[in-house]
Amino acid sequence: MKLIRHLMIATVTAASLISTAYAAPTLQFAVGMYQPTKDKNDATYTPLANYLSKKLGMPVKLRTVESWEGLAKSLANGETDVALMGPWGYVLANNEAKAQAVATIEYEGKPIYYGIMITHPGSGINSPADLKGKTFAFADKGSTSGYLIPFYYFQKQGINPDTYFSKVIYTEHPAIEAQVTKGAIDAGADYNRNRDTMIAEGLIKASDSKIIWKSDPLPNDAVAVSEKLYKDKAFVAKLQSALEDLKTELKSQPELLPPRYTGFVKSDNSYYKPIRDAGLATGRLQPK
Missing domain, CATH: 3.40.190.10 (Periplasmic binding protein-like II)
Structure with a gap:
């Protein structure tokens, strides 16, 4: 009986090890x-x-x-x-x-989606051409719509963001929308999906921001x-x-x-x- 019991224990232990492995x-x-x-x-x-x-x-x-x-x-x-x-x-x-x-x-x-640039309706900014000397927000440098695509657009226009804007900040997409709608920064880069979602969830009001630029489909x-x-x-x-x-x-x-x-x-x-x-x-x- 002891032998059988030992064999049973060994079998259960082996099965457990196999299961784990x-x-x-x-x-x-x-x-x-x-x-x-x-x-x-x-x-x-x-x-x-x-x-x-x-x-x-x-x-x-x-x-x-x-x-x-x-x-x-x-x-x-x-x-x-x-x-x-x-x-x-x-x-x-x-x-x-x-x-x-x-x-x-x-x-x-x-x-597909679109990169956008946004500003506050009262900023007096109607296009990227009006951004000289303004404060501008990019998302982090790993972002497509929040950094790469707008940076590429500025490059094609001969614009160096470091000297064209009075101040450049890097932050998260939701923060860009929130700060622009509050007037804390003049403009920023975002994407249509994020703006739509934040409006739908009541985090920002559509009337508190306007789109001044839209990219090709991405x-x-x-x-x-x-x-x-x-x-x-x-x-x-x-x-x-x-x-x-x-x-x-x-x-x-x-x-x-x-x-x-x-x-x-x-x-x-x-x-x-x-x-x-x-x-x-x-x-x-x-x-x-």
Whole structure:
């Protein structure tokens, strides 16, 4: 009986070790700072993380990274496996760490958006030509619409922001909108999706700001995977399928994405060529 008992214990122990050894790894899922606070950002994207966990059959740990550059670095150093990130942040991650886009998010059914410049209606500013000597806000230097695209526009106009404006600040997209509507800064760079969301949520009033410039269409935010994970083609296909299926799931679970976001479409690195070209033209991207 003792022998049998010992064998049973050994069997259970071995089974436990096997179970532990083959337990599904935790997928590190990072998102950029799309909401005014980290807590709200985490709360907004937790349903998406839970959805991916269910569809992929593995634990998914959500983490908010407060800058696009930081998100790109996290893909490079192994802290992040999958990221939802801005187009310029993605291009940086692809250039520096060979991260690969596998999907693009849709906003109101479209995989594109626009960079904008905004001012307060009482500022007397009606176009970028009126900005000389004014205070201007960019988002962080990893932002597409908040930095790269407006910087590229200024460069083509022969404008050096450091000398053209009386003061330049760098802050988060929601803060740019809030400070412009209050008149704390004269103008700033943002994107239409952020402005629309903040107006819809009552964070700012549409009447307290006006758009003085709009970019050409830009590719929406990317879902990117690390170079290592991209080599697992079966996983990539499963992830893409889960993201595409989300369009149907949103009908019964609208909380899976923030308002006005309608799903994902498959994409790849080539879709982000316009952003890469702007990065190269401004010297903000050095070819590897």
